[in-house]
Amino acid sequence: MKVLALIWSDETGWEKLSQEEREDWYSQYRAFAAAADSKLAGGDELAPTRAATTVRVREGETTVTDGPFAETREQLGGYFVLDVDSLEEAAELAAKIPGARHGAVELRPAAEEDAA
């Protein structure tokens, strides 16, 4: 089964880090990705939410507004797509994602009919 692992963390904390500290986090993410390699089906780091826009269409009119869908204490900063046998395995892997130690990892199973 495919499980989307959404990584929520305080992006203001990230922006305060030095380049060296960021490199350290990136190396931890690389180590996670290398260790979990056969169980990963994808993943991306997202640009900060100040670059987010939201799009709605009502009665044929499109409105685009700045900012993410919801203002939350922590922000969606990236995700992995996990290819696992069970939700338990997904939770074990999620606990190894570096962001789980300071933020939260939300697990969302993909529906069976994968459109991709």
Place this chain on the structure above:
Amino acid sequence: MQYVLLIYDTEDAGGREGLMQEYFAYTDDLEASGKLVSSAPLEPSGTARSVRVRDGETSLTDGPYAETKEQLGGYYVVDADTAEEAAEWAAKIPSARFGTIEVRAIMQIPAEARA
């Protein structure tokens, strides 16, 4: 430049006959344009769990990270030339008429960093 289009909508989508067919048609269009990178519909947020690790202890809680009026129901990753093009694809997602599409730019990471 890649963008993820996050689809937020109410999970009680009663009375929206034909929405799945609209999604199939949209996905076909996106694929035919060569702009589709990946996509997935998600199981309802009732199946969500959130994982946190503090001082080496893992805690698991049921439910999504945030309780919101609309819930994340799926996503598309698209390869668009501009943010405007990404917004145009977002506006064509069937749920844009009922819910909200959040458009988030994906960071360009050097291949060696993806390992």
